[in-house]
Structure formats: C-alpha cells, structure tokens
Amino acid sequence: MARRATFIKQERAATQGPLLLLDAGSTLFGYWPSIESEGRILIEAMNAMGYDAMAVGEYDLYLGPDILQRRIAEAAFPVLSANLYTSEGQAVTGSHTIIERNGMTIGIIGLTEPEAEALPGVGALITVHDPVETARMQVEALRPQVDLLIVLSHVGLEADMALAEAVDGIDIIVGGRSRRLMQMPERVNDTLIVQQGYAGEWIGRLTVSYDADWQIVSATEDLVDLDPSFEDDPELKAMRDAWAQRWPSPTPLPTATEPPPAG
Amino acid sequence: MQPATVRRRALRPGHLSQSFERRRPGFTRLCAGIPWAVVLYVTLGCALLLAACGTALTPTIPLVADPTSAFSATATPTLASATPEPTATEPPTATPTPEGAVTLVILHTTDVFGQMDPCG
Numbered sequence: 162m163a164r165r166a167t168f169i170k171q172e173r174a175a176t177q178g179p180l181l182l183l184d185a186g187s188t189l190f191g192y193w194p195s196i197e198s199e200g201r202i203l204i205e206a207m208n209a210m211g212y213d214a215m216a217v218g219e220y221d222l223y224l225g226p227d228i229l230q231r232r233i234a235e236a237a238f239p240v241l242s243a244n245l246y247t248s249e250g251q252a253v254t255g256s257h258t259i260i261e262r263n264g265m266t267i268g269i270i271g272l273t274e275p276e277a278e279a280l281p282g283v284g285a286l287i288t289v290h291d292p293v294e295t296a297r298m299q300v301e302a303l304r305p306q307v308d309l310l311i312v313l314s315h316v317g318l319e320a321d322m323a324l325a326e327a328v329d330g331i332d333i334i335v336g337g338r339s340r341r342l343m344q345m346p347e348r349v350n351d352t353l354i355v356q357q358g359y360a361g362e363w364i365g366r367l368t369v370s371y372d373a374d375w376q377i378v379s380a381t382e383d384l385v386d387l388d389p390s391f392e393d394d395p396e397l398k399a400m401r402d403a404w405a406q407r408w409p410s411p412t413p414l415p416t417a418t419e420p421p422p423a424g
Numbered sequence: 425m426q427p428a429t430v431r432r433r434a435l436r437p438g439h440l441s442q443s444f445e446r447r448r449p450g451f452t453r454l455c456a457g458i459p460w461a462v463v464l465y466v467t468l469g470c471a472l473l474l475a476a477c478g479t480a481l482t483p484t485i486p487l488v489a490d491p492t493s494a495f496s497a498t499a500t501p502t503l504a505s506a507t508p509e510p511t512a513t514e515p516p517t518a519t520p521t522p523e524g525a526v527t528l529v530i531l532h533t534t535d536v537f538g539q540m541d542p543c544g
Contacts, residue, residue, distance in 0.1 A: 162539075162540050162541065163541070165533070169531060172529065172531060176529050178526060178527045178528060178529065179526070179528050179529070180528075180529045180530075180531065181528070181529070181530045181531070182530075182531045182532075183530060183531070183532045183533075184532070184533045184534060184536070185532065185533070185534035185535075186534060186535075187534065187535045187536070187537065188533070188534070188535070188536040188537070188538070189538060190537070190538045191536075191537025191538040191539065192537055192538045192539045192540070193538075194538075195537075195538020195539075195540070196538065200538070202538070202540055203536065203538055203540070206540065218534070218535065220535075220537060220538075263526075265526065265528070309528070311530075315534070333530070335530060335532045335534075336534070337534025337535050338534070338535065340535055355530075355532065356532070356534055357532060357533070357534065358533075358534070358535070359534065359535035359536070359537065360535065360536060360537055360539045361533065361536045361537075361539040361540075362539075363533075364531055364532070364533050365530075365531070365532045365533070366529060366530070366531055366532075367528075367529070367530040367532065368527060368528075368529050369527070369528050369530075370525055370526070370527040370528075371525060371526055371527075371528070372525050373525065378525055401540050401541055404540060
C-alpha cells in the first residue's frame, strides 16, 4: 500500500480535472495482520490515502457487522451498501453518498453480493437484499440530484453487466469480487463497467470524458501494476512498519541467511 | 433444306485424362514439387502458436488461493507462477476535449483482503 500511496499522489498531482479514489470492497480483512488489528490498519491507510468511498464486500463482514460498524466510525470516507441489513432489518451502513468535485455532482451507491449471507458465523446476523431491485430504487431516487451516478459494487462482473442491462441511469459501475484484470472498460448500453485485480497488487485508472450533454466522448481503463518501480510512500511505509512491529508475523518465512533447524 | 446435323464428339477412352495431362505442365507439375506434408505441419504449428498467444493475452487471471484461505493465520496465499504478466502501464494520453466537456479520473481498487504489503 506504500507503493499505491505513491501512485495516488502522482495521479493527484498530474490530474487537472476531477479525480475519485474508490474501493469496491472485501478490503478490510484477509491477510495478516488485518484480522489481528480488526481491520484498523486498512482504515488507517485508506484515510491517509484519501479514499472517497468504499463498498462493503463479504470479507469486510468477516468479523461481523458490529466490528465493521466500529471501523466505519473511524473511516474518514463513507463505507456504503444499499442492500446490506442486519437480521433485525437495520441498515448496516449508509446506502449512498453525494460528492461535489470540480463543479460536478457525483452520486455513489454501494452494493454487497448476496453470497455474503453464506459467510460462516456471520450469515445469520445479516440480510442482503436483491442488488438489482435495490439499485433500481436507489437510482430512481438519486439520478435527478446528480450529474453522474456511480455504483460501487461487490456483486461480481457478470452481475454488474446484468445490473447495467436491467437498470437505466447508471453511468459507471466500479466493481470487484471477480478479480479481473481489465484492459478496457466493459460497456453495456450507456454504462461503463470496470474492476481491477486483488490483494493490492494493482490499481485501476478509468479516464472518461463526457461532452456537455453527459454523453461519453472517450473512455480508457489502465491496469497499473504496483511493481517496485513505484517507491514506497514514506508516510505509508512508516505506518506499515509500525503495524508489523505491533503485530509480528506469526510464521516468519525462513531466509537464506538463517541456519537450518537443529536436528 | 436438310436439317442441321448435330455433330457429337464421342468421348474416347482416355479423353479426360488426356485433357488433364494437357494442363499438367502448368499448375499440377508446379504443385508436384511442393512437400505438402511439410506445408501442413508448418500451418498447424503456426495455428497452435497463434492460439497460445491469444490465450496468454486474455485479461483474466486465475487466483490459486481460495478466497477463504486468505483468512488462515499461518498461510500467505501465493499467486500461480503461470499468472500472466499484466501489461505495462502507460500514462494516459492527453486527448483534446470539446468545449463543455469534462474528463473524470477514477482510481479504483478492490478485494485487497487486508493486504498491506503485497510483496513484503
């Protein structure tokens, strides 16, 4: 994430127009030591990188909706899901947000995959409503208020394409779950669909131009491999080192300089 | 006035083969010198090569580790060695935009799985 922070800073410096930084979910828990920190390290890093919004994917529910809500309270950005509810019928997160950026009014709706209900130990605590019907109602309500409408989705690429087919009025779907590396955006009717990679090894960059009537003039998707050519951002590197010290790896990998085990 | 007689040319034994033989000094004799088996193998080889290139360029990568295994406290999921290399990233080209147009850039991530240092 230190390389990601470097790239994001470079992009912010180089971009004249509006720029959004989004995450489509399943981000808080997984690799060591995210679970040991109960997701704090990811929220802290995303705050530092200046994320604008994040959707809830099933892995974000790994420690249950209560822990997720605690992390959301610490986040400096909205964490969204319009179709995620507790088993008692309470919304776990906000459904959408509206961002003003360079004179544009941008609406963002979050969606969670129904498969999250199958997460062991968590499924009984949550209810995930149908993403298409939820999106239809959200779009209907939000569309008149915004210039551009984005769905931040963790339902998967095929479901995203079906969503774009079924619901008019979505300009862009920024997706996840399918772990695809895309060379160009998918386009279904007037909706662009992108998603990029997993495990923090890549970041996607969608560049889309609209004319004065909000018709797409051009759209390109870049797959950015966060390889060692990107230097570590000092702030994020210090953060990462502090976390590693606080939660040392339970199983350090042997290095070539270590002596072989006795016996 | 006598009716016009229709003259039919009878086919003689070997007529067709004689006709064929008349063309042989051109196309057939030329083709006779080509090692058709070699041509066939080379064509098949090229087809297989093109098919392999097409597969490698498919922008989908498999993940070896099952998503649930990422939660193991001891194991770090690894990527398959056969993972296709992502394409080199090029800076976005500056495209002229008409008056009133707006260009939006969205940087996006997903499925980070709590990873704070992919290569560490």
